[in-house]
Amino acid sequence: MANVVGVRFRKAGKIYYFLPGGLDLKPKDYVIVETARGMEFGEVVLPLREVPEEELVAPLKEVIRKATPEDYEHYQENKRKEKDAFQICLDKIAAHKLPMKLIDVEYTFDNNKIIFSFTAEGRVDFRELVKDLAAVFRTRIELRQIGVRDEAKLLGGIGPCGRELCCSLFLGEFEPVSIRMAKDQNLSLNPTKISGICGRLMCCLKYENGCYECSDSCKKQEDEQDYFAELLDEESKAELEKLVAEEAEE
Numbered sequence: 001m002a003n004v005v006g007v008r009f010r011k012a013g014k015i016y017y018f019l020p021g022g023l024d025l026k027p028k029d030y031v032i033v034e035t036a037r038g039m040e041f042g043e044v045v046l047p048l049r050e051v052p053e054e055e056l057v058a059p060l061k062e063v064i065r066k067a068t069p070e071d072y073e074h075y076q077e078n079k080r081k082e083k084d085a086f087q088i089c090l091d092k093i094a095a096h097k098l099p100m101k102l103i104d105v106e107y108t109f110d111n112n113k114i115i116f117s118f119t120a121e122g123r124v125d126f127r128e129l130v131k132d133l134a135a136v137f138r139t140r141i142e143l144r145q146i147g148v149r150d151e152a153k154l155l156g157g158i159g160p161c162g163r164e165l166c167c168s169l170f171l172g173e174f175e176p177v178s179i180r181m182a183k184d185q186n187l188s189l190n191p192t193k194i195s196g197i198c199g200r201l202m203c204c205l206k207y208e209n210g211c212y213e214c215s216d217s218c219k220k221q222e223d224e225q226d227y228f229a230e231l232l233d234e235e236s237k238a239e240l241e242k243l244v245a246e247e248a249e250e
Contacts, residue, residue, distance in 0.1 A: 002056060005063070006046025007033060012153065014172050020048055021062035030067035032109070039110040041067060041075045071109075078107040085137065089116055092132050100124050103146065104154045113140040119151050149174055152198035159196060166203050174203065181205040184212040 004017040005025050018033050025031065029044045067075075082105045089102055104117040114137055118124075126143050133141045146154075149167065156168040167174065182194050182205055196202045 001050040001052060002060065003048055004051050004056070004060065005044050005048055007031060007042040007063075008045045008172075009040055009042045012168055012170055012172060015045060016042075017051060017056055017060065019060050019062040021064075023063055023066060025063065025066070030072060032064045032067055032071060034061055034064060037115075038108045038112045039064075041071060041109045075109065078109065078111070082107055085114060085116075088136060089133060092129055092136075096126075096129050096132075098124055098126060098129060100126070100145075103151050111139060113142055115142045115144055117144045117146050117150070117154065119146060119148065148198040149200055152196065157197050159202070160193075161204075165197070171203060175206050177201040177203060177205050181209045181212075184209065 002017075003020065005020050006015040007018055008015050016033075016035070018031075023031075025044050025048065027044055027047055031042055031044060033040055033042055085107075086102065086105045089105065093100060093102060100118045100120040102116065102118050106115045106117070107113075108115075114133070116133070124145070130141050130143060152165060153167040153171075157165050159165050163169075177200075179189070179194075179201065182189060182201070185205070185208065187194055187205075194202055194205065
C-alpha cells in the first residue's frame with residue numbers, strides 16, 4: 001500500500017496519483033507536478049489515501065510544490081494564449097486545405113509543448129502543418145487525433161436527458177458500452193434513442209447494467225434448474241432425493 005493523493009489536470013479528466021512529498025494537501029489545492037509531458041499545473045481531487053501497489057503506475061513521482069499565486073497567474077495566461085493558438089491553427093489548416101477539425105489546444109505549464117487535438121475521417125498528413133506551427137510558436141508541437149467520444153468530452157453539451165454530458169461533467173474515463181446492455185435493460189434498440197450526441201452508445205447504459213446482469217443470471221439459473229428437473233423421470237428423482245437426504249444426515 002502507498003499513501004498518495006489524486007490529481008486532475010482537466011475538469012472530468014483522468015485522475016493521476018502522486019506521492020504527497022510531505023506536503024499537507026487537501027482537495028481543491030492547486031499543485032505543480034512533473035509528468036511525462038513536463039511540468040503541469042493540477043488540482044488535488046482525492047485526499048491522502050492508501051492505494052494498493054497493483055493499482056498504481058510505477059514509478060510514482062512526488063508533488064513538487066503547492067501552486068503559488070504566480071503559478072496560478074501563469075496558468076491563466078496559458079489559457080489566454082490557447083485561444084490565440086486555436087485561431088492561428090485554424091488559419092493554417094485552411095491554408096493547407098487539410099480534412100481535419102480542430103477541437104482543442106493545450107499548453108503545458110512550462111510552455112515546452114503545445115498540443116493540438118483534432119478529429120478526422122481517416123489519416124491526415126500534417127507534417128507541413130507541424131513545421132508551420134513550430135515556426136510560429138518556437139516550441140514543440142504535438143498534433144493528436146482523437147475520437148468522437150473524446151470530442152464530446154472536450155466540447156461539452158446537453159444530452160438527450162436534458163442534463164450536461166456525463167463525460168464532460170464527471171466521468172474520468174470511458175468504460176466499454178455494448179448493445180447487449182440495452183437489450184438486458186429492455187430498452188428500445190432504436191439507435192437514435194440509445195446514442196449520445198457523439199453518435200456512440202450512451203455511457204449511462206453502463207450505470208445500472210450490473211443490477212440487470214444479476215437478475216438475468218438468477219433467472220437463467222432458475223430456468224436451467226427447471227429444465228433439468230423435467231428431464232428426470234420419477235425413478236431418477238427418487239434416487240436424487242435419497243442422495244440429498246444421505247448427504248444431509250452426514
